Amino acid sequence: VHAGVDAYYGRKDKKGDMRALWIIRLNGALRQNNTTYSKFIAKLKEKKVELDRKVLSQIAMEDPKSFEQIVKKII
Numbered sequence: 001v002h003a004g005v006d007a008y009y010g011r012k013d014k015k016g017d018m019r020a021l022w023i024i025r026l027n028g029a030l031r032q033n034n035t036t037y038s039k040f041i042a043k044l045k046e047k048k049v050e051l052d053r054k055v056l057s058q059i060a061m062e063d064p065k066s067f068e069q070i071v072k073k074i075i
Contacts, residue, residue, distance in 0.1 A: 022057040029060035033071045043074045 027037040044051070051070075060067040 019053065022053040025057040025060060026053060029057075029064070029067055030071065032064075033068055035071065035075055040071065040074065047074060049074065 023037060026040070030037055030040050056067070056070075059070065
């Protein structure tokens with residue numbers, strides 16, 4: 001019974017852990033482009049761009065040049 005409870009909470013924690021990982025990756029990539037995570041997210045919301053943190057993190061890892069172009073358009 002206790003294992004089932006722990007598994008339930010573990011599945012919920014995993015979502016938060018992944019979001020934190022995406023934010024860390026984004027912040028690292030954004031600092032290489034001379035901006036910060038908080039400024040970038042504020043600009044995304046201001047310009048009503050609907051790319052989420054997961055997608056942005058994947059782009060930053062897999063295609064840094066495209067990510068740099070996205071940052072330049074947003075900032």
